[in-house]
Amino acid sequence: MTDNLTTLIEEVADATKYSTPDSKDTLIRILNSQEANEIALALESLPIEQRTEAWKNVAQDQRLDILVEMRSDPRESLLDTMPIAELDSLFNNIAASDLIELADTLPARLLDRAVRAMDTLQRSYFEDAQQYSEDVAGRWIDHDVLVLPNNAKVRDALRLLRRQLPDYVDCIFITNRAGHFSEAIRISRVFGSPDHVPLVDLAEEDFSVINAQEDAVAAATKVQRSGFSALPVVGENGKLLGRLDIGNACELTQEYYENQLMASAGMNEDEDLFSPIVKSTKNRAIWLGINLLTAFLASWFIGLFEATLQQVVALAVLMPVVASMGGIAGSQTLTLIIRGLALNQINAANRNALLKKELSVGALNGIVWAFVIAIVASIWFDSAMIGVVIALAILANILAAAAAGVCIPVILDKLKLDPALSGAVVLTTVTDIVGFVAFLGLGTLLLL
Template identity: 60%
Template sequence: MNEQLPELIDELVSTPEDASQIARSANMLEQEDADIALILESLPVEQRISTFSALPRHRMLDVLVEMRSDPREILIDATPQDQWASIFSDIDAEDLLELMDSLPNRLIDRAYEALDSQQQAYFDDARQFPVEQIGHWLNHDMLVLPLNAKVREGLRLIRRGVPSYCDTIYLLNRSGQFAEAVKLARVFNAAEHIPLVELAEEGLTVLKATDENVSASLLVQRSGYTSLPAVDDNNKLVGRLDIGAASELINENYERQVMATAGMDEDEDLFSPVAKSAKNRALWLGINLITAFLASWFIGLFEATLQQVVALAVLMPVVASMGGIAGSQTLTLIVRGLALRQVTAANMKALLTKEFQVGGVNGIIWAIVIGIVAYFWFANPVLGLVIALAILANIVCAACAGVFIPVLLDKLKIDPALSGSVILTTVTDIVGFVAFLGLGTLFLL
């Protein structure tokens, strides 16, 4: 984060009456669009609206594009209708695709009319693909030549201008199908009469427009190119996925997973209305309540034991906590592996064996440590043995559950990042409590 941003946020929040003046100040206007978007998202709603309305009209669109959906929608609703014509004056298909989920239909129509015919065609093509596929997010600004072109034609094309994140010329056959790609660096160093096809790259990955966002974006990041071509089912070139878009898609997916672990939407506004925030979070609070009652029910089965051996109640959180942490570590590793397509049926057995062994080693180490602490704390060697065995059992079980749960959820087409932690916590709590209280009943009564 830019070092000036916290100061600007503090100034806007503490002096709301000066929001318009601050928004037009040099300190604000010299910030990147993404930084201004971040500042606006950090402001209470009233200051956010007044600050945005004071921005130069030509920057409003770019700032809106950089914002998350929820805070962006508040600004869209608060913007007077007579300002949209000037805001949309420089809009392109990529901007409209980013904004369309936040814009009401009447504004989508106005923005579409502001596009030129080529941008309208790009927008129409992109809408044929769902947002989960790269066809929705392709860059159509490319360097393209026929397959029989020579170096001199490539140099002429380059002199007209090279798009951002573009390091290759794509060669097409007479049917418009993708054939080869030539690095710009090789064009500069070749004789003008040489056919470009003789300089073509080997092993270039060609994407399908129907490829899933994250997997295709990872291919771009690992390719060594600043973008990769994308084709349709007939091998016709439809665009390219550049490293900028790929990085943004991966970052959004990561943020989505982080927020999903708490049952929240990555677009949620810091200052969204109380009712909306409460509604968004209520579902997972309810699910957590059900799992908590389930764990409590298992504890209730050992009520007589707890009444006679109070030390068990004191130590119960230790057993649950150790299992929960051990399971979360494995769960995080497996969720990442699933997202990167590293976990398959072929390596599942080896992965499970490895995590079982890690759980066993950590289980033994911490079982000994906690057993000794419990022994000296309560002067009861049998209690120390009971909690040591329970810790060992729970950590090993947590490691195995951390592998099985996300893999099973993934097969059921349920996002393991969203619900895996809730299920895992329930499993480790129940296993830990049953093991600890069951052993306590067996050895201490």
């Protein structure tokens, strides 16, 4: 996939450089031979001018699928180039699931036009989805469900299977007269069973159900771990609303972890590779400013030991070693805890044990590397006491980093703040301040 994508990007980029009939024919041929997700990735990888030129040559019947696959920022750059007539053609009888993906990109006036272009059933599905926020399962329901009443028999299931078989389906859902979910029947158990056997006799035991208000990523993880292609999604009263299938589950978790990765750098997962310079600058400026404030705070603590630094220059040389060792140790723990929180693996039952384990790891690593750094510093500056000072500071900072790496994301999660977005900034501040104060404080006590 990587090699194919690289080749595709190069071919599309070359074809958009020249406005000749041959280059246009080449571009159309390239685009017509690719899947929607591959074209989406290729377009996202091009500068906006070349992306727009390539988009002009995408077949009309491909455009909606490609836009759905794209991130919102690059998608918006293409929608802005399309006249109303083309947008109306794009929205004609659009499915609810596609419009849900596009909704965050479309201005209100275009969203209204798209809704009006939907058929009655799809419009009702879209309006139902809009009642849920993006971070809950109800927003991402697939309504293409195999469902039968609880008095159905094997013959009814076989008749249903001959009529339709959606993607990612291995079960038939059973509901009572009120439409409440009751049982799930594996399709594989239907085949070979006598026609007269009630389906409820073939029901799965301990079949998981997703509540529409359940966290979307948690629900997606539940689907991935269930061993089934999809799980039913129900309302608060138990009424079957639809399903969350493995395809949507994988997309949700992939988007979540991409968002976590980008958030760790203070950036948005949807940011365009080639977004306008001013926009990118604004998006990143706030976290640079926050980082500057924390850097000034660390510098202020260093300034408290100005006299020590003037008399023992070696401390100034070795300060970055103390800070970086604490920073690396803390980021390792922080990453582990953020992943655990994302998978709902961390709670009050195991939090203290996890803190104890990370402190133990920090202590062992701290002792080993403090010893190594002490020897190097002692030889470098011909002073055993400098080796002792940096060894103790390294040990203290790694222990503090381990504790902070566990506590910071847990506290931020309790405060409903994203640990991936702000955890690294807070951790860096803690390890810098602890490291500098420990190192320079010990230097003041032991060297002067």
